[in-house]
Amino acid sequence: MTQRRDALKWGAVLPTSVALSGWLTQEAHAFEKNAFEAKTWTDALKALGVSAPMDSKELVLNCPDIAENGAVVPIAASCATPGVKKILFFVEKNPSPLVAIFNVSEDILANFSTRTKMSQTSDVMALALMQDGRALMSRKEIKVTLGGCGG
């Protein structure tokens, strides 16, 4: 009688814990589809659960004032303040503004460079999401002489 009760108890616990760990694993690896497909950068922020980004000199955005070729615009951001979780790049006027999400592990600096496509002259924003919940921002306008989204 006791054995059956125990079997039933374990029967309930095991599938639940397996299901839960599966869900957790999926969450950690889920691609931020909604954020990347958002049509405005504010919608992308909402999809990421980010609110109230504030301009900050702690986050340094390096990019040119003018991009000859909108298909290949170098952008870089760095933040020396400890506690950065992610750095994000947006091109405000792109059809889908979110460009990239960089995760900052304890083994790397919050310092990334890449190249983005810009469809037209637009502000480019870098955001640093901090462990304490703050969202730091730095933005610059980049003039584009030849748009780069293939349109």
Added chain:
Amino acid sequence: MSDPMRIRAQSSAGQTTVRVLMSHEMETGLRKDAAGKTVPAWHIQDVVASLNGKQVFSAEWGTAVSKNPYLQFIIKGGKAGDKVSVTWKDTKGEQRTDEVTVN
């Protein structure tokens, strides 16, 4: 099979700067080909990198990252002889890993 990534990993002053040039079309899904048909979106979506087998870097990319993507990041520590490995996965499920020795 895609072309290999070009990776440079240079160690100096207690950190290792990794520069990667990947080979990928990074189609936005907005371009039309010569026949007027829209070329479907196809882009690198996930990038991870490891130092001596331990993952140190991960990123998610959308369609706006330029064709033949360039990436630079900086690892705390690392020294000549260490191994840096970079892997990308794209929206078609293709993936590629290349490895380099830090100098």
